[in-house]
Amino acid sequence: MATKKELMDKTNAELRQMCKNLGIVGMTKKRKEIIVKALLANQKANTDAKAAKASDQPATIAKPKAKPAEQAPLTSMAYQMQSTLSKPSAKVGDKCTTTLMVSCGANSGSFPVAGRKVGEVKGFLKEALNIPSFPDAVVNGKKVEDKYVLTEKDTLEFLKPAGRKG
Amino acid sequence: MVIKEIKIIGLGGIGSIFVNKLVRFINHCDSGGEALGWNVTLIDGDDYEVKNKQRQEFIFIKNKAVSKLEELNNLVAESIENAIPEFITESNVTEAVRENDTVFLCVDNHKTRKIISEHARTLNNVIIISGGNDYTDGNVQCFIREHGKSLTPSLTDYHPEILDPPDKLPTEMSCEELANSDPQLFFANLTAATIMCMFAYKLVTLPLNEVKICESYFDITSMAVNSVQRQPRC
Numbered sequence: 574m575a576t577k578k579e580l581m582d583k584t585n586a587e588l589r590q591m592c593k594n595l596g597i598v599g600m601t602k603k604r605k606e607i608i609v610k611a612l613l614a615n616q617k618a619n620t621d622a623k624a625a626k627a628s629d630q631p632a633t634i635a636k637p638k639a640k641p642a643e644q645a646p647l648t649s650m651a652y653q654m655q656s657t658l659s660k661p662s663a664k665v666g667d668k669c670t671t672t673l674m675v676s677c678g679a680n681s682g683s684f685p686v687a688g689r690k691v692g693e694v695k696g697f698l699k700e701a702l703n704i705p706s707f708p709d710a711v712v713n714g715k716k717v718e719d720k721y722v723l724t725e726k727d728t729l730e731f732l733k734p735a736g737r738k739g
Numbered sequence: 740m741v742i743k744e745i746k747i748i749g750l751g752g753i754g755s756i757f758v759n760k761l762v763r764f765i766n767h768c769d770s771g772g773e774a775l776g777w778n779v780t781l782i783d784g785d786d787y788e789v790k791n792k793q794r795q796e797f798i799f800i801k802n803k804a805v806s807k808l809e810e811l812n813n814l815v816a817e818s819i820e821n822a823i824p825e826f827i828t829e830s831n832v833t834e835a836v837r838e839n840d841t842v843f844l845c846v847d848n849h850k851t852r853k854i855i856s857e858h859a860r861t862l863n864n865v866i867i868i869s870g871g872n873d874y875t876d877g878n879v880q881c882f883i884r885e886h887g888k889s890l891t892p893s894l895t896d897y898h899p900e901i902l903d904p905p906d907k908l909p910t911e912m913s914c915e916e917l918a919n920s921d922p923q924l925f926f927a928n929l930t931a932a933t934i935m936c937m938f939a940y941k942l943v944t945l946p947l948n949e950v951k952i953c954e955s956y957f958d959i960t961s962m963a964v965n966s967v968q969r970q971p972r973c
Contacts, residue, residue, distance in 0.1 A: 736877030
């Protein structure tokens with residue numbers, strides 16, 4: 574574990590290489606103070622993860638202070654929900670399994686919708702999955718109401734009408 | 740349940756393609772060309788019309804079941820036993836679908852699907868594989884009952900449009916209604932038939948309680964196929 578002072582004594586190039594090795598992205602053009610801050614946050618997250626593993630308790634990931642430079646719109650949702658730490662030793666950003674399989678007819682995809690209500694997801698993914706206007710929702714093979722809150726390991730399906738012709 | 744009696748109901752765009760492939764498989768399946776020994780019955784009350792030649796595979800212009808029986812007997816089919824030139828209705832469904840039957844349902848209306856599905860619920864051992872399509876997408880459902888228990892959902896369990904069908908049986912339609920059918924894409928029929936072949940292969944290679952997939956959807960425009968598992972309703 575490096576202290577803040579030790580990190581500040583390093584050159585920018587050395588700090589950027591450390592970030593690269595640790596999988597911390599978006600630090601190429603950042604000031605030294607910000608890079609050091611990101612490295613310290615990463616160290617803290619690793620320490621927390623080790624502590625959680627030692628006590629064999631699922632841990633929650635705190636909102637990271639260093640915001641990745643390239644962030645897809647859906648990724649921001651991941652920070653608002655409870656996620657179990659599934660791979661503590663993985664790189665930052667890969668520590669949690671939080672995406673759920675959502676499908677409608679032949680269209681499907683993995684989306685970070687754990688903790689969301691089925692009704693919300695329906696509106697959110699309406700165009701992406703071509704969801705019909707008033708579909709029934711099925712979670713893990715059982716029909717659910719719109720107010721059902723998705724948990725990890727759920728699989729969500731919006732029912733599409735059967736083809737009529739033959 | 741030992742698969743022995745096969746009923747193919749509906750010989751339109753999906754059925755007329757599917758039956759050729761299934762019969763070829765039955766007679767020369769992959770285990771060294773051995774025949775499976777299944778008996779096949781073809782059921783359809785409709786006549787083949789030349790206007791459908793772009794997507795239906797027939798040689799003779801007559802009743803579709805009779806035509807296909809004749810065609811297949813000339814090719815491979817020691818196992819083709821029977822042709823029934825009738826549409827399925829509530830009055831003849833008990834005769835058409837019996838205990839231990841495996842039904843490949845390729846009809847073009849939800850009302851027939853409902854009649855078959857509701858009747859199958861009353862049987863102890865039966866398998867229904869039902870394919871349908873719209874213009875560029877569609878689905879195949881698999882309803883299995885073994886020892887009086889549904890292993891997968893019925894055709895109506897998750898499909899209110901089949902439970903309460905908006906359409907009519909062919910026997911209830913006028914000549915004009917029968918003539919004015921919606922346009923269909925041959926490739927959609929072909930994809931549904933291919934997925935039905937996949938289900939047939941599953942039935943041959945897996946115990947019934949391991950055929951977990953109850954429905955497969957396809958979409959030609961997005962080039963996607965998605966298979967799902969669901970729990971049967973009581």
